[in-house]
Amino acid sequence: MCVFAPHNFLKDPPFGRLDFISCRNVLIYMEPYLQKKALTTFHYALKPNGFLLLGKTETISLVPDLFASVARSDKLFSRKEGPGRSAHLASGQSETSLSRANENPKLEIGRTDFQKTADDLILARYTPAGVVVDEALDIVYFRGNTSRYLEQSTGKPTHNLLLLAKYGLTFELRNLLHKAQKGQVAVSKENIPLQLDNVSRSISIEAIPLPTTVDPHYLVLFHETDTIGHRRSVPPKGGQAKKKDSSANQDVKDRRIHQLEQELAQARDDMRGITQDQEAANEALQSANEELLSGNEELQSLNEELETGKEELQSTYEELTIVNQEMISLNEQLISARDAEGQANKRFQFIADAMPQKVWTADPGGNIDYYNQTWLAYTGLHFKDLKDWGWKQIIHPEDWEETKNRWQQSIDTGADFEMEHRFLNAEGHYKWHLSRGLAQKDATGAISLWIGTNTEIDQQKTHQKTLEKAVAERTHELQQANQTLADKNGELQQKNKELEAFTYVSSHDLQEPLRKIQALSGRILEKETLTERGKDSFQRMQKAAQRMQQLIHDLLAFSHLNAAERIVESTDLRLLVEEVAGELSDTMAEKRATLDATELGSAPIIEFQFRQLLHNLIGNALKFSNPEVPPHIILKSRMVPGSQLPNSTLSPEKTYCHILVEDNGIGFAPQYSEKIFAVFQRLHGRSHYKGTGIGLAIVKKVVENHQGLITATSEPGKGARFDIYIPA
Template identity: 40%
Template sequence: MLKSDELIEANKELAFQHVEKEKRAAELGIANIELAFQNEEKEKRAEELSVANKELLFQNEEKEKRAGELIIANKELLFQNGEKEKRAAELSIANKELIFQNEEKEKRAAELIIANKELAFQNEEKEKRAAELIIANKELVFQNEEKEKRAAELIIANKELIFQNEEKEKRAAELIIANKELAFQNEEKEKRAEEKEKRAAELIIANKELAFQNSDNEKLAAALIIANEELAFQNQEKEKRAAELIIANKELAFQNEEKEKRAAELFIANKELLAFTYVSSHDLQEPLRKIQTFVTIILQNESENLSENGKYNFGRMQLAAGRMQQLIEDLLAFSRISTTDHKFEPTDLGVIIEEINSDLKDTVLEKQAIIEGIDLCPVDVIPFQFRQLMYNLISNALKFSRTGIPAHIVITSNIIKGGDLPNSKLSAEKPYCHIKVKDNGIGFEPEFSERIFEVFQKLHSKEVYAGTGIGLAIVKKIVENHNGTITAKGELNKGATFDIYIPVH
């Protein structure tokens, strides 16, 4: 039994060993294949080694070359080390400078933080001032409307005052005539009283004669009754006329008082109007300067952060601020004309024209303009104001010149009597200095010859020709300050002519 079991175990072991042998035979087959593969790899490695030896020879040659290069490189390295030491010294200095710059940057960063806070505060202030400016603009528009209404009322009042003065003069003339007539009637009354006494004496004689002349007496009695009735009627008329004269004198006194009150009111209103224009113009300049300054800073420093539309809008804001600045300066100039002293001095017009030509040199060159002063006579004027007048007329002529045609401006003057001129505003006996400014520009339609002298009146839009519409109003005001008159005539595309008449002192 035991032997059988051992035999079974031996068979199992033999079967196991047979299986193992097969596995080992399979592994040996794989090993042989692998050995053949390794032999092939060895042959390949042998070939690679041959190639490697050749490459090694080549590399040795290269090494020798590199050794030569290395010697040169070492020499160069020594030189570079010297340079490096120099650069290290420079770098040390640069590091110190960089540390200093970093400190400066930190300081500038701190300043920038403060500046940003200040800018934020200024932006808030700007917004507040912008809101105030909007309100001020609305108020200014309202005040301008009120001023226009007041100006219209003043014009009506002036016309009414002129009419009342004319009426008063007529009434005064009537009163003088009435007084003369009353004196005459009083004289007549005295004469009639004397005549009445004489007639009474004659009546007594007539009564005595009446006894003898009945027929004549009846006629005389009838005539006497008629004479008495006529005398009573004349006395009543005289009393009525005297009552009318008393009423007229009272009315004249009342009108004189009203005229004086109205004149005082007009004087105060004009003074207030000039003061308002002057003060409001000055007050508007400060926020406007800030707007212009901040817009310039933003366009210079923040240009990269702005879109094209943003740049365009800021540019438009800058142009609008510039136009408003010009308007305020023109308003100030207009207000100064009425407030400056009227000191007349003998003045050479040729000198004034030369100065203006020099001031407008760039524009003159751009327009290829010719400005001529021909036969200019000296005249007594307020020099500062008259220079402003000529500057405005010449700059206007340059501005409104025709495209592609060189501007030609001619100024002439001569002395002439008022009676020789077709102008009812001039005194016939007085001599006048007639100054003519003529150009070859775009001109204007004849119906606008009066309108162009009004404040804020423009015949063209700001997109076509820049300006505020005050320049010629200033010219007219200056002429009026010289007790003179100015007229304008023009024709489209044929130029304009301005005629100025200043009294000769």
């Protein structure tokens, strides 16, 4: 515990039981007597193991028996065990004794009167003259008539006992008081000669330490013992008188000799004590000299440090001057910035108050510190009612818990706040609002403030509820329609299966009569003798049967595309094209056709279906070729992201295998680019080009089975181009 209090430690009672006292650079301004008094007070105030810290040039040489050095260079000392000065205590008179005195005032007054009178008479007649002196030997109190032993000398008045003592007493008083101070015991000296009233007298002096005083005090008493020599009033007569005079003179001489011997012995003791004290003083002076030398070195070092510190202070002062100028400049900038901020705040409030939107701001902790006038007009409340978290009172009770949780989450995480909830207006009605709040952050990422808006969406919510109700009703209707559609689809699938079965059976059953017609007509042409007209009729019959057989074959193939199992595998398109080209090699050789399929890769396809696709496309290129130009067919493939393809019906998230089939045939008009994929669709008569009109329908069906897309582009006489897109 540190205690700070105005305290005169030379006069006021000291504190007690302290662990540590620091008194630096104070004792150097005091006389040795006051230094000793202060150190004695410190010894009394410290605990047995307490410490005392002094200044660099201060010492404890005046009281070596009270303190021991712990760190001489740091001037740290510890308290020694030993007798110390005690604090002055009040008298033991209590309230009880005072009350008892008040009970018998007359008896006490009477007793006090005769006792005091007797004491005064005794003290007046028998009390020796004396004085009370302090440790500096200044007289603080006179007792009795001391004019026979003390007197003021010429010059400045003084109270010092040694300066007031008459000739011959100064030396004795100094020795006696020195012994009393050193041993703290009463000392005395007798038979001290003194010339009083022109008569040599012998006196005794006592020096007695006064106990139980705050500061050391001593009582000095003067006693007259006898007259050493006196004047004879009546001279004796005759020889007897001479004998008496001779005997008296001899007694006086003996007493004088005895007195001188005692004084000599006392002087020797005093000289021995003075020598010892002088040696102790020399040792103390030597120690003090060493401390002074050390202090001088420290002062010299301190002076050098002060010089260095002065230079540093000068440099620091210059830096502070620069910093002060910068601070003045910064202060001016700050004032300007504050003015600008004030203007910006006023501008913001003006804009916010002029907005039809409800605007608010909050501190980083989520406490609302601003509402614009639109807000206050809507609620009919004052800002003091809504600030901080006061807006709870206008939130619909059903929305409060979620609003509080989501707002607290935004405060904790810094995430944007957005929520739809209901606010109470001045008329007492709740209306839906869309609330948004954004956090403004500083350079460190810490939130500096929140700014938000509240937009009334009550009409939108009403429309939304109406729309949701209509959507729910429409959804129910759609579900019913979907169920009806699902039932119809089931029926349609069943009919498709029945139709496929019927087509397959019908086509299979129709082939048997066709084979018989072809066989019989061929046999008739070979073995029978027919006219030219008859031969022509049978040949036309055979061709019709062949067309019928091809049509049945194509119908079977088309029906198989719906019923067959679809297994998608990664297939090398180049090998597949080579197989199809091998099947059409006779026709290609006949028409001197060329096929370029070097840029084909692999694709995920249903192999047997894609074989039909390639067979039909390459077959059509050979069939619809220009008679004057040999057919040239190009096939290419590449993987392309859907986002890079021009057709909007393709998914941009998927990757497609783009297959290109291009020829130099007769082509077709652009308006037929969709029509050619229909079943039984022909653009040319049977007399010019053979075919059933099912081939491109099969091609489109195969592409659809692959969840793909096929397009055709052409112009008459410029060939045809087919672009196929299969999901990879």
